[in-house]
Amino acid sequence: MLYVRLFQRKFKWLPVNKLDYAEIGSDLKPVTEELVNGGFIQAEKDLQELGEVLDLLPAPELKSLAKTFHLGGCGSGTQKQQLVEGLLRLGKQRSLFALAPGQSSTGAVILKRAKHLAGPCVRLCREARAVFSRLLLLFSLTDTLEEEEMGSGGHGQLYTILLVNSGRLAFPSYTVQRMARLFRDRDDLIRYEAAICSLQEVITAMQAGCWEDALGLYTSAKATWQELKQTCDLSYEEQLPVFLRCFTVGWTYTRILSRGVEILQRLRRYEDSVEVLKTLLAQSVYCPDSRGRWWDRLALNLQQHLKLHEEAIGAIRDGLSDPLVRTGHQLSLHQRAARMRELTRFKKFHRLLRDLPAVHVQDVTHVTIRGQLFPHAGGMGKSVFLRAEDESAGEEPGTMVMCSVEDLALAHYRQLGFDQGIHGEGSTFSTLFGLLMWDIIFMDGVIGLIVCLMVFLINGVSLETLQALLADVWWAVEGRVCSLVNWERFSSLQHAQSLVACLRGHFISRLVLRMAKDYRHCRAGLPDLVVWNTSNNTCKLVEVKGPNDRLSQKQQIWLDELRKMGADVEVCHVTAIGSRGHLS
Missing domain, CATH: 1.25.40.10 (Tetratricopeptide repeat domain)
Structure with a gap:
């Protein structure tokens, strides 16, 4: 039990007095001795690196040790790392007394005193580990x-x-066919x-x-x-x-x-x-x-x-x-x-x-929205904006909240009548892909069955049948860990079904087939947002770009591909109020 506990911790020396595993025993000394004798862990006699010993000591003991050797800069504000570096430098210096027979070097003296302060300690043996x-x-x-x-x-x-x-x-359950x-x-x-x-x-x-x-x-x-x-x-x-x-x-x-x-x-x-x-x-x-x-x-x-x-x-x-x-x-x-x-x-x-081969990609619609940039967002990475709380989304009115460019865009599309929206990037589509393809992915004869599913979806399958197909998989495998499916992407089965109703079978079949052919390269570059209107079953796929951000090549290709599949796609540029933005 103790070995497993130590195995899970960071690989370094650990003070025995800091090991507290009541379920193993109140006195761990005989347990550690047994592991040492068995060659599974090392005791402090094997600890000979000064840096490793100093790493064990808390700042007060390091400070005391530094004062013992008259090391300068040991005030109350001295950082632990500075003390360690100072002692290491001192340990490398050659002492005049070390020239005499039987005298220890400065580094050896510091090591001995530091080990005394650290007390008994253990580390896993590297070979057994x-x-x-x-x-x-x-x-x-x-x-x-x-x-x-x-x-x-x-x-x-x-x-x-x-x-x-x-x-x-x-x-998921599946059969492993080990061919190689x-x-x-x-x-x-x-x-x-x-x-x-x-x-x-x-x-x-x-x-x-x-x-x-x-x-x-x-x-x-x-x-x-x-x-x-x-x-x-x-x-x-x-x-x-x-x-x-x-x-x-x-x-x-x-x-x-x-x-x-x-x-x-x-x-x-x-x-x-x-x-x-x-x-x-x-x-x-x-x-x-x-x-x-x-x-x-x-x-x-x-x-x-x-x-x-x-x-x-x-x-x-x-x-x-x-x-x-x-x-x-x-x-x-x-x-x-x-x-x-x-x-x-x-x-x-x-x-x-x-004379070079040409690659043609058609641009899509671009729109621009403006928002109030949060003035103290320096060093936070992406741009941070402020927006008013949205009462229609169940938020408390009258206050301002910090938000990302994607959240600002979602609020914009809610005002345009899209009552549902997800900022999921590729995971929204991969989750739908994983759910609709679940049975096929985890059974034999994958290629033929993919084609059959595509034909089924593309030939005008009814909305009810499509939603029932999604429900059957959802209830059968909900919660199972699969790299394709993010179970938190949709709040419920009904939430996912409402999106499927807006995307429709013809578009979904072409999207799923595209991802099935080359999933590795299709999982990146998909639009940030999916917004839809549940009252008229309309849907829009939106790539959001903040200030000084631009489309990658994969994003350009996906937007063109989605447009060809029949989706309503656009790029939403978010700019700060008072700045020059993209033309809508």
Whole structure:
């Protein structure tokens, strides 16, 4: 019991006197001794890193320790981190007394006194912990390790297992048809675990803005990948289906190389970045979904940073001709070429630019609304507006509330008669998709059944039948955990049915078929809002853009696609009162 408790906590040294598990026992000393003797945890005798010891001490004891060594700057306002850094610097200094035989260094003296202040402490043995972590990884396979999972020993996974075993969490039932063996042996699994740990270390350094550290981690991982390709037979990975290939060593190191492109660009090493991009694009086994981003980035680096314009145009052409590049990145490459054609300095390349494949997307209606910008929203990220409470929505009249641009737009559409509205972005549509496709997704013979459902929906199925179909699935599987379905997106079954009544079967069938063909690339870029009028069954899909925000390529494509499907779509620009806005 104690080991599991410690396993779920962050991987670091813990003071024994801070461990309080009454259900295990009032005196944990004999329990910890048993775990130490069994090789599962370490005791303080193994604690030899000064930084780790200092991390255990609270600020008052750190301050007392610093004063003992006459460390300056130990006033009442001194931060704990400053004290730790000061003691670490002092510990690295070479003492004159350490030159004499039998004398300890300054660092050793500080370590001894700090350990005395910290008292008994324990930490999980790294090797034994790695075995349990590896078991959890294999039990609940993932293609990344979140920082929390790395530090806390899979706390989230253990908690999920507990919820499932206690009946408080339910997943869909389906038959696993295991057609391929993902890991041939234990070494394959260990290599994969090491790869995703390396990936997470790179990501963590990037998120912290430590670009030089990130470069070092990336360089080390790249060298490991080169060595693995020479010493291990990884050809079996190419035979795996794509949905399993993402759990391989090659896929993971390819993701690290892709992250390396961003690191190199941040450090203005554009030539190196281009070389990595060319290496990534020279293969199509790993991360094929990223090829559009790689082509786009390659064209940008060649054009803007290296001024190799003809090569940039070649990259655009190759990217537009690549069958693995999806529509969003195709449009991005097309727009880059269009911008180049408009510039005088590219006049001599007009023939090359003119002969590129074209991508056509039609614009939709744009409207502009104005609102009062909250004046003290600096540092809060997105723009924050003020709006009056809406009595028709059950709010208390006469007061002002802070709101997002999407909430301001919802209030605007309520005034236009749309009494229902959801700010759900892609989750609104994925939830409808998941509910209507539930039985098909979790049974065999998926492709044929999808076509049958589409024919059923598109051939004028009655509103009552469509709502009954939704109700049957809702009542059968409500609450089951599925990545497609957000059960909180609709307040009730009736709420979802009222939206389905407004969208109608013909539109829903085309939307579901589009998502079924390429869900990975369809889940992003869908409009922010769905608003509808329950009295006349009209509906509008709205992309909301705040000040200084613009449509992404995926959003442009989705708006055009939805318009072609027959939906009423528009872009709602929210501007501050007194500023210049978009033309309606």
